Amino acid sequence: MPRLRLEGVCKRYGATVALGRGDLSLMPGEVHVLMGSNGSGKSTLSKIIAGSVRPDEGVIECDGSIVTIPSPRAARDLGIAVFYQELSLAAHRSVVENICLPGLGHARGLFRNRAEMTAAAEPFIEPFESVLGEGFGLDVPVGRLRADQRQLVEIMKTLAARPDILIFDEPTSALDRAQVECFMAVLRKLKADGKSIIFISHRMDEIFEIGDRVTIIRDGETVRTSVLADTTMEEILRTMTGEEATGPAAPAVSAAVKTPQRPTVKLKVSNLVAPGVNNVSFEVAAGEILGFGGLHGQGQSAALRALFGAAQSRSGDIEVGTTRLTGNSPRASIRNGLAYVSGDRARDGVIEGRSILENTVPIYALKNHLFVASPRSLGAKAQQALEQLQTKYQTLFHPINSLSGGNQQKVVVSRWLMAPPEVMLLDDPTKGIDIASKAELFRVLRELAAAGMAILLYSSEDAELLENSDRVLVFNNGRTVRELVGDERTRYHLYHAAYEAA
Amino acid sequence: MSLPSHAMPHQRSVFERFPFIPALGILAVLLLLNGIAEPNSMSFGAITGLTKTYLALMFLAVAQSLVVFSSDIDLSVGAILSLVNVVVVVLIERLGGGADAVLLSCLVGVLVGTLAGVFNGFVVVGLRLQPIVATFATGIVFTGLALWVLPVAGMPVPQSFWRTYGGRICDIPFVFYVVAALGLLIWLTVRTKYIIQLMAVGDNRLAAYQSGLPVTRIRIKAFALCGMLSAVAALCIIGDTASGDPVVGNAMTLYSVAAVVLGGTALSGGSGSMLGSAIGALIIGLINSFVFFAGVSSEWQNFAQGVAVLVALMAGVLITRRISK
Ligand SMILES: Nc1ncnc2c1ncn2[C@@H]1O[C@H](COP(=O)(O)OP(=O)(O)OP(=O)(O)O)[C@@H](O)[C@H]1O
Ligand SMILES: [Mg+2]
Secondary structure, X not given: OOOEEEEEEEEEEOOEEEEEEEEEEEOOOOEEEEEOOOOOOHHHHHHHHHOOOOOOEEEEEEOOEEEOOOOHHHHHHOOEEEEOOOXXXXXXXXXXXXXXXXXXXXXXXXXXXXXHHHHHHHHHHHHHHHHOOOOOOOOOEHHHOXXXXXXXXXXXXXXXXOOOEEEEEOOOOOOOHHHHHHHHXXXXXXXXXXXXXXXXXXXXXXXXXXXOEEEEEXXXXXXXXXXXXXXXXXXXXXXXXXXXXXXXXXXXXXXXXXXXXXXXXXXXXXXXXXXXXXXXXXXXXOOOEEEEEOOOOOOHHHHHHHHOOOOOOOEEEEEEOOEEOOOOOHHHHHHOOEEEEEOOHHHHHOOOOOEHHHHHOHHHHHHOOOOOOOHHHHHHHHHHHHHHOOOOOOOOOOEHHHOOHHHHHHHHHHHHHOOOOOEEEEEOOOOOOOHHHHHHHHHHHHHHHHOOOEEEEEOOOHHHXXXXXXXXXXXXXXXXXXXXXXXXXXXXXXXXXXXXOO | OOOOOOOOOOOOOHHHHOOOHHHHXXXXXXXXXXXXXXXXXXXXXXXXXHHHHHHHHHHHHHHHHHHHXXXXXXXXXXXXXXXXXXXXXXXXXXXXXXXXXXXXHHHHHHHHHHHHHHHHHHHHHHOOOOHHHHHHHHHHHHHHHHHHHOOOOEEEOOHHHHHHHHOEEOOEEHHHHHHHHHHHHHHHXXXXXXXXXXXXXXXXXXXXXXXXOOHHHHHHHHHHHHHHHHHHHHHHHHHHHOEEOOOOOOOHHHHHHHHHHHOOOOOOOOOOOHHHHHHHHHHHHHHHHHHHHOOOOHHHHHHHHHHHHHHHHHHHHHHHHHHHO
C-alpha cells in the first residue's frame, strides 16, 4: 500500500494553472524523484502535500485513508516534513533555534531550555559535521550563513521533525559535491529505515544516484512514472520537454571557439585581498570563460563579490579593459562594465514584492540614464530578454513572487542580459534553473563572450563548471592553488586539486 | 596554515545578544548631560521623580515592542491606556473607594486592557487589515469609549492609591519595586519559547507558517499581551496623576514607538530587545528633563525635544553600525 497517494490534484492561481493534474504514489522506503522544467509545478505539488497551499481539486490519501491537509501543522501531524525550495528559516534566529522551531510548541513547559534544544538539534547536525564550513556555529544567526550552509540548516530542520514522509524541493541546488555526498548518505539511511522521500533536483547525476522511481511533470501535469533503473537520461529529458524528436540529449555546450590570434585581456586582477580572499591574481581575456572551482566557501564567491565592490574592504589592482577600477561599491563597478549574478537570489537578486518588469529593467535603466520610462517600450525589451531564457510568467506586471524558483532566477539573470556588461561575474548563476534553460543560458553567454565579453563563472555543480569553462582556477582557503587547462579539466583533477591542500 | 582574514565568530556577536547596548550608551551620556546642566537633577529624589513620571512610558514601550517583534504595530496603546485609566478611576469611585475596591478595579482595568488587545489582534490578524491603519482606527474607538466612561478629566482617586505609588516600602520608593518587577517580567519573558516563536513570525511570516507555527494565535497573543501591559501603564499613570483623564495616553503612542526604536528594535520585526525599549523610554524622559534643565525657553521646548530625539536615533544607528562592523 502506498504511504501517500495523490490523484488529480489541481491548483490554479487566477488564470495560471500551477498544477493541472498531479498523480503520484509514494511507497515506503522509496526515493521518488520529481522532475520537470522550471514552472512545471513541482514546488506547487510539494506545497500541497505540505499543507501550505490548498488544492482546488483532487484526492490525497495517506496510508490508505483520504485526508485533507489544511495547514503545515496538519501535515506535521501526519508525519510529513518539507524542505522548501525558498527555505523556511528565520534569519535572526540561531541555527539551533531554527532547527527546533517546528517542535517548540509541542514540547511541554513555558520556558525554553538552551541545553535541551542544543541536545535535540545536535544529532541532526552531526552527519554534516565535516562539510559545514567556516562560520557555522550552533549559536550563529542563520542570516549570517552562506547560501549552502542555510540549505544545510533547512535540511536539518526537515530531519528534526522525525517525519515518515520527507519532501525535498531542490535541497542540493547550492551544495557542493562533498556536501551532497553527506546528504546522500543521510537519505540512504532514511530509506533503509523505511521512510518515504520525494526528491526534486535539476541535477541528473544525483537523480540516478539516489532515486528509485521518477515521476515527470510537464506543464502542470504528471505525465509519466517510471523506474529509474529502466530509463535513461535521454528518455527523461524527452518526456520533460515533450519533444518527440531526439534533439541534443545532454545539454552539450560547444567548447570555446578557439580564440583567434592574441586575445585581448579584458580583466586583470592583481593581488586581490578581501575578506575571505587571500592575494589572488589572474587575467581573463575577451571571449573567455574562466571557471572558479574547489570546495564551497574557499574564496570563489568572496572574490566575485569583492570584484563587484560588494565586500566591506578590498585591496589590489583591478583593471577592466584599460581602465583601473576605483571605488569599492557595486555602483562604481556597474559603471565600469561589471555585472554580478548571484544564485542567492533571495538576498542579492530578487526585489521582493515588486513586479517582474521592475525586477528585470533596473540595470538597463541605470545604464541608459532613464529618468522617465514608459512601461510599454521597456516591457518589449524586457520581454525579449526574458524569452531568451524561456522564462515562464503570466504578465510582466505580476509580482516576482508569483514565479517559480527557477523562473525568478531567470529574471535575475535577464536583468544583466538586457544590458550586456564588459565582464560578467557569475556566482552560482543557475541555481534552480532547469537543464534545457541552462543550456540555453550558456549558449547565450558563449555568444556574448564571442562578442568580446569576459566571463567569470563559479558553480556549485562541478559538471556545469567543467563543461562551460575554458580554464578553471581551483581555490583553497582564499587562494588559487591550481589552474586546470585543456585536458586537465576533469572531475578527477578538480577533486584532486580541491582536496590536496585541504 | 593561515586562517582567512575574515574568520567569523562561531557565536552571536555581543551586539546580537544585547541589542540594547547602544541605548545604554545614550542613556549614560544623557545622565551625564543632565548632571552637568543641573547637578540636582541627579539626586536620589529627582531620579525617583523621573522614574515615577516615565514608568508608564516604560511599560508602554515594552508592550509596543512585543507587537513590533512580530512585525506588527499597535497605534492604539495610548488609547488603551486612557480607556483603562478612566475605567479604573470611575470604578473605584462607584465601588466606594475602599482598599478592596481599588484592587478589584485594578484587576478589571488589566482585564479591559487585555480585551482591547485581543480586539486589536482579531481586527489585524483575523480580518487581515494593515496593523498601522487598523489600530489607528481601533484607537479612535477606544478613545470614544473612554470619553463615554468619563467625558471630562477629573474625578480624583483615593489617597491610598497615589500615596502608595508615590510612597516608600522599607525606605525604598515604591516605584523602584515596580521597576524591579518590570525587570523580572522582561527577564522571564525573553526565556519563554513563545518569544522565539514570536520573533520567528516577525522575521518571516510565511516561513513561520510553513514551519507549522500557529501564526495567527502567536500574533493575537502579542496584541493581547500588549494590551495587558498598556493597562499596567495606565495604573502607573493613575498613581502619578491621581485622577482620571480620557485622553491622557493618546500622545504617548508614538513616544512608545520611538522608545522601541531607540532601544535597538527594528520595526521590520524579528529581532530586538524589551529591555532596550524600557531604556528607550528612560532616554525620552531624560531628553525632556535635559531640555527643561538646559533652560530652553518654553516656546522652543518642543523643537528642542524633537531635535534631541532625532540626535539620539542617529547616535543609535551610528553606534550599531560601529559595533556590527
Ligand atoms: N503564488 C502564485 N501566484 C501565481 N502563480 C504562481 C504562484 N505560485 C506558483 N505560480 C505559478 O505556478 C507555476 C508552477 O510553479 P512551481 O513553483 O510549482 O514550479 P516548479 O516546478 O517548482 O519550478 P522550478 O523548477 O523553477 O522551481 C509557475 O508558472 C508559477 O508562475
Ligand atoms: Mg520549484
